[in-house]
Amino acid sequence: MDPDQSRLRPAGGKHSTKRDQILRTFLQQEGHLSADDLVDLVRREAPGVGRATVYRTLQWMVEAGVARKVDFGEGRSRFEPSHGHPRHFHLICRTCHRSSEFLSSDVEALVEEIATARKFAPAQTVVQIYGTCEECRTGAGRPDSRTIDGATTELVFARDALRIAIATEKSGLEFYTRAAAITKDARGRTVFDKLAAEEREHLATLEDRYRDLIATDPELESRPTFLFFKGAAGGLFEEGAAKLRKGVNAQQALLIGIKCERGSHNFFKRYGERFEDSQGKQIFLEFADEERAHLDLLIREYRALSDRQRQPRPRRPAATRARSAR
Amino acid sequence: MDPDQSRLRPAGGKHSTKRDQILRTFLQQEGHLSADDLVDLVRREAPGVGRATVYRTLQWMVEAGVARKVDFGEGRSRFEPSHGHPRHFHLICRTCHRSSEFLSSDVEALVEEIATARKFAPAQTVVQIYGTCEECRTGAGRPDSRTIDGATTELVFARDALRIAIATEKSGLEFYTRAAAITKDARGRTVFDKLAAEEREHLATLEDRYRDLIATDPELESRPTFLFFKGAAGGLFEEGAAKLRKGVNAQQALLIGIKCERGSHNFFKRYGERFEDSQGKQIFLEFADEERAHLDLLIREYRALSDRQRQPRPRRPAATRARSAR
DNA sequence: CTAGGTGCAAATAATTTGCAGAGGC
DNA sequence: GCCTCTGCAAATTATTTGCACCTAG
Numbered sequence: 001m002d003p004d005q006s007r008l009r010p011a012g013g014k015h016s017t018k019r020d021q022i023l024r025t026f027l028q029q030e031g032h033l034s035a036d037d038l039v040d041l042v043r044r045e046a047p048g049v050g051r052a053t054v055y056r057t058l059q060w061m062v063e064a065g066v067a068r069k070v071d072f073g074e075g076r077s078r079f080e081p082s083h084g085h086p087r088h089f090h091l092i093c094r095t096c097h098r099s100s101e102f103l104s105s106d107v108e109a110l111v112e113e114i115a116t117a118r119k120f121a122p123a124q125t126v127v128q129i130y131g132t133c134e135e136c137r138t139g140a141g142r143p144d145s146r147t148i149d150g151a152t153t154e155l156v157f158a159r160d161a162l163r164i165a166i167a168t169e170k171s172g173l174e175f176y177t178r179a180a181a182i183t184k185d186a187r188g189r190t191v192f193d194k195l196a197a198e199e200r201e202h203l204a205t206l207e208d209r210y211r212d213l214i215a216t217d218p219e220l221e222s223r224p225t226f227l228f229f230k231g232a233a234g235g236l237f238e239e240g241a242a243k244l245r246k247g248v249n250a251q252q253a254l255l256i257g258i259k260c261e262r263g264s265h266n267f268f269k270r271y272g273e274r275f276e277d278s279q280g281k282q283i284f285l286e287f288a289d290e291e292r293a294h295l296d297l298l299i300r301e302y303r304a305l306s307d308r309q310r311q312p313r314p315r316r317p318a319a320t321r322a323r324s325a326r
Numbered sequence: 327m328d329p330d331q332s333r334l335r336p337a338g339g340k341h342s343t344k345r346d347q348i349l350r351t352f353l354q355q356e357g358h359l360s361a362d363d364l365v366d367l368v369r370r371e372a373p374g375v376g377r378a379t380v381y382r383t384l385q386w387m388v389e390a391g392v393a394r395k396v397d398f399g400e401g402r403s404r405f406e407p408s409h410g411h412p413r414h415f416h417l418i419c420r421t422c423h424r425s426s427e428f429l430s431s432d433v434e435a436l437v438e439e440i441a442t443a444r445k446f447a448p449a450q451t452v453v454q455i456y457g458t459c460e461e462c463r464t465g466a467g468r469p470d471s472r473t474i475d476g477a478t479t480e481l482v483f484a485r486d487a488l489r490i491a492i493a494t495e496k497s498g499l500e501f502y503t504r505a506a507a508i509t510k511d512a513r514g515r516t517v518f519d520k521l522a523a524e525e526r527e528h529l530a531t532l533e534d535r536y537r538d539l540i541a542t543d544p545e546l547e548s549r550p551t552f553l554f555f556k557g558a559a560g561g562l563f564e565e566g567a568a569k570l571r572k573g574v575n576a577q578q579a580l581l582i583g584i585k586c587e588r589g590s591h592n593f594f595k596r597y598g599e600r601f602e603d604s605q606g607k608q609i610f611l612e613f614a615d616e617e618r619a620h621l622d623l624l625i626r627e628y629r630a631l632s633d634r635q636r637q638p639r640p641r642r643p644a645a646t647r648a649r650s651a652r
Numbered sequence: 653c654t655a656g657g658t659g660c661a662a663a664t665a666a667t668t669t670g671c672a673g674a675g676g677c
Numbered sequence: 678g679c680c681t682c683t684g685c686a687a688a689t690t691a692t693t694t695g696c697a698c699c700t701a702g
Binding site: 653654655656657658659660661662663664665666667668669670671672673674675676677 | 678679680681682685687688690691693698701702
């Protein structure tokens with residue numbers, strides 16, 4: 001009946017009517033269910049299911065990766081389906097006990113740095129912001145369109161990832177176009193032109209995909225941000241472009257490009273892996289590869305340029321012309 | 327007897343032998359105790375204390391702010407003394423079940439931004455990194471000197487805060503010295519000289535205090551970082567100084583100074599408030615005020631300079647407070 | 653047929669509560 | 678003497694387990 005059913009049903013252990021029933025009921029829900037919530041829900045359709053069975057099934061689902069256990073400090077566990085939900089963090093309202101979800105690449109990056117500094121191998125990070133949500137503060141509240149909780153998460157995640165990717169590609173395009181314009185060296189110009197062309201193509205793909213996505217749900221654009229990330233567009237190419245405006249030589253432009261492509265590659269890689277949506281995943285991972293290729297190309301060019309400067313005309317050992325020491 | 331005792335004993339509720347005993351035992355410990363751990367410890371000195379009393383006392387301590395409840399997802403609560411422990415985050419080893427603590431101003435700043443974006447009023451943030459600690463990975467392990475857990479936290483926190491403050495003041499000093507050197511305008515030069523002098527003084531105070539702190543515990547310098555912060559030194563004045571080297575005019579230098587002082591003020595304010603140590607707290611809060619004063623001074627100068635540039639001839643020595651419309 | 657799934661009831665485990673008695677002001 | 682604290686035992690809550698029984702492959 002449900003084609004998802006088979007994809008989602010974990011391997012290991014035998015199937016059984018009860019298990020299937022519990023799994024199905026669980027996946028139909030969208031929030032964070034407690035074990036007892038689930039018992040009640042299941043019993044509506046299949047009375048006589050034992051609590052223990054539900055507990056055992058939940059355990060099995062967690063082991064199999066179909067569900068994740070979350071602890072909001074209530075003294076009991078809640079469970080969320082992992083399908084369609086990238087690992088995320090929570091804002092938890094202490095008044096209405098609802099939670100909304102977010103992801104922050106910046107926080108994740110910091111956490112990794114800290115763990116490394118402490119020589120700690122992180123497996124999982126929990127970030128929970130307890131406080132009061134807008135509705136509970138302002139009184140009135142229609143939870144639906146504002147809360148990010150449950151079914152829409154996947155779409156909002158895709159939306160945000162695409163937005164960031166588009167912004168990244170846009171500034172990449174601008175950067176390479178500008179770099180090509182100011183590069184005198186013919187070979188360097190070719191490289192920048194080529195990269196600009198590829199970024200333009202990526203951009204078109206991403207914008208198409210964004211349009212398609214928005215078409216599936218007109219409300220999607222108005223939903224709050226789920227994925228917070230400052231790194232890509234605002235920080236890398238943009239910064240590079242600013243430097244370009246001030247005037248740099250081809251070599252410096254290459255260095256900036258290298259830095260930007262590295263960040264860009266990391267972004268596509270990291271979030272490509274988190275996409276549940278197979279199409280988005282594929283696009284992101286492909287782009288990650290291409291950005292990686294750009295990176296390699298830039299590095300190669302950079303080396304070639306350095307060599308040409310060092311050898312052909314016996315100039316002073318100073319590698320770059322403009323850069324004075326200190 | 328114990329002067330701390332009275333300071334730490336929460337108001338509300340009457341004193342009693344048992345409560346005092348439990349409180350004392352709790353404060354003597356350094357780790358994260360579970361209720362049962364505490365029952366055992368208390369019973370060593372005062373047999374016959376009921377579990378319920380310990381639970382009730384813990385609840386009372388948490389309400390009074392003497393203790394904090396922490397939940398590591400073990401299915402039971404643990405408690406940590408809040409005295410000497412600024413609110414912090416945890417790295418939790420799933421193998422040895424020990425935890426170590428850290429603080430990240432950067433993470434906190436991001437959390438605030440995210441909460442604001444979602445119109446959420448945050449009251450408390452939990453960040454827990456689960457994984458494997460170094461000792462458990464490499465085999466051997468002497469937990470003591472590496473783990474930050476318990477009594478030393480306060481000192482390490484002070485150490486890190488001071489280190490950051492010193493770095494900030496150092497780059498502030500460098501920045502203003504350089505700015506004074508390149509400023510032709512006499513009035514502007516005076517301002518920069520004055521600020522440089524003050525930063526020099528702050529720096530001396532902080533370095534004295536750092537020396538004193540290290541003197542209390544020679545091992546202190548080798549302990550791992552507790553407070554992670556990228557903003558102050560690395561990001562603000564340093565960046566400003568780099569720009570100065572490239573050559574800017576007095577007006578631009580003022581703007582850079584304004585940005586830096588703002589960051590600096592925020593840093594001292596934020597972490598001054600967290601210091602349990604009253605001396606450190608006082609120094610930090612004083613500095614926060616002074617940096618604020620610098621900020622005002624710079625802003626005033628900046629406005630004055632703008633005005634002078636706009637109306638070259640008629641100079642008005644009085645502070646031109648007139649806020650241009652905006 | 654047989655490993656594993658299932659329901660029920662009993663067992664744990666952490667924490668709370670009712671209540672009679674003890675203790676501090 | 679009054680009010681709160683305290684200890685004990687019983688209650689509560691979330692979750693697990695033992696065990697006899699059942700079911701799918």
